[in-house]
Amino acid sequence: MGLIQSYRLRLQRKRWRIRAFRKRRELTSVANRTAQIKADDILLFCTQRNEAIRLPYFLKYYREMGVGHFFFVDNDSDDGALDYLAKQPDVSVWSAKASYKRARFGVDWLNWLQMKYAHGHWALTVDPDEFLVYPFCDTRPLRALTDWLDASSIKSFSAMLLDMYPKGRLDEEPYQAGQNPFEIASWFDSGNYTISRNRRFGNLWIQGGPRARVFFPDAPAKAPALNKVPLVKWDRRYAYVSSTHMLLPRGLNQVYDEWGGEKASGVLLHAKFLDTFGAKAAEELQRSEHYAASVEYKAYAAQLKDDPQLWCKWSERYINWRQLEILGLMSKGNWA
Template sequence: MTGWATGPASSPRIELLVAGHPRDVIVERQQRLDVAQNYGPAARDAGFYISLRGIAPSDSAALDEFLASVEVRADGVPLRSTASASRARRTITTLNIVGRQIGRVFGKRQDKAHADADFEQYVERPTRLAQQHGRELQAAHDATAKIRPNDILVFVTARNEMARIPYFLDFYRKMGVAHFLFVDNDSSDGLIDYLKLQPDCSVWHTKASYKASNFGVHWMNYLLGQFGVGHWCLTLDPDEFLVFPYCEDRNLHELVQFLDSEQRDHLFCILLDMYSDHRVSETIYSTGQNPLDVACFFDGVGYVQRENASFGETYVQGGPRRRIFFRENPSKAPAINKTPLVKWGPNYNYLSSTHMLSPRSANPPHPHDHLAPSGCLLHFKFLSLMAEKAKEEIERKEHYDDSIEYKNYHSVISQSRDMLFFEKSVRFKNSRQLCSLGFMTTGQWF
């Protein structure tokens, strides 16, 4: 039937007209999870969307003209939407793209129970849990009064990482980070005392369960909500080092200025596991050393992805963890897609480490009409430090899925099967190399 489509039995008849002409459409009963953020609390009553896939043009100018001519009716009555934004702006805001255009025109319908459930699960509950677990943090050294409005901030949860932290701080200071906010999860290696001596570091201590805090996510969300709103924030592990296009010559401020100019609020990254051409147990690292000096290789092949996996993110697996440590069950290998750099906003929350973020709009790697810059996190987990770390984490049982990842590490290392280097290993050179290999993109940044 031309010009209209029907959703579930309880839905009204929906009509879409473009310049007065009816068009075939598909009603999609899907609750976007950032509805209230984009449209205001009143929009939480919204219950359906109309797919414009294959109907809306991809050219920006043509899209504006198209949207200006769109009319949507429910049972013959023109729909009224939130008045805070034009129809064109409202629709463009809801474009949720991961490699292809999926446009939806927002229609208002009473489905409050469904909308409220999503808002509770992905906005209110994470915020409430962040506040609850934030009470577990005791300030050991609070220098946050030094934070200035345009400062770029780094947020880290760490335990017994004293060997890594000196170079970590030096690396990100040179990149343009102004302040570091640490949660120390009861370290015994002197880490907290070292951080107290750093003028650009604030540190909170807790003996609470890392697992119970959603593996540190609630602690990070709490600090991000307290100190990160309005700032570009990097949420990292101590073994993660950001590489982005032109990073050899440009700093983080130049990157975020470009992202701001494109109205982007996040940078998508691939986590590249780095290793040496020796066994992991023989890859000796010294405090303060550049980890690239001892682990400069990564897998050049063997990566898989699923687009729009669950929340707008691109779910990626690969590298030596999938190839070696999860060889028997590669589908269980850790995700290596991350969104570590975010311009934090009110009610933003990480949901699953930095793999998934609420609002949903902060997950897709690229906008609908062009590629955005993306980055890589060089991940230096596979140093000789790993053997002792794996034993400790197996005993603590504080990691995901009963610490299965660390059990796999321990098994491979203890059986002397920890040679990760193979014929498809690639030596890291620079950001241009990662762009040419397709691990990251420059977008329209020149």
């Protein structure tokens, strides 16, 4: 990578940061409990819209994991999610009425909050339907992982998005608030992911899984990206570029080994495909507030009308992180 290219990326990073700074005006503080944050707390950042039904389990899951404080941006919910969040003792929440799309799908808002509050903390950035699984997560809290990353001078931790789906129709078993979504959506594709390298940002671009298999079989290039770097030892100079798929400076995207070894990595279990999905897809189609003119949702809507079945004979049922490790979806690296 030449100096010019490197300088361009630097300018780009500055641009995203300035943009985040400008977009701060769109955020209205509803509950600000950031004074409670302790110096070594792990912080979680999330944008959400009308996900009230998911929030109880989401908060429980990450509290048990050891997240110290939650940052939410509520994008104009009308299902009571905002009130619910404002009442939680370890949550700070902002409300944003402006366009999700024009805030680059929430990235600008979160970049701003991270710039302001996450400096020097480990920051976990996830959606309300994403659940982090990392090596030894059944016996070691998240703090054990971040301490180990600190000791190893590793600043970012990769966790690929793994789409989970139920057996049978999506709307067969309704999801209840507080329920573990993976009791319903407990299946996944274990080995149909393709990877290519993004030379410019240095990240991997992973596609595949049930979404490519069922919704994009004839246009695989359009299938959604599954690579994510959700856990970062944040510095105020950092910025997410596109969702949590990649960041700048580009060194943070180097979460993979190029010389044959395996770095430690986790998985984000994606509980998107529940009975709530149909309604969500219809709504997002109306709003057109999603990536690439909601091409994803268009494809979903077209398919889901006739046969909402993601399960196939070779789907794998989720057991635990060790299973994902053996299947090669994540790795312990040299953490033992």
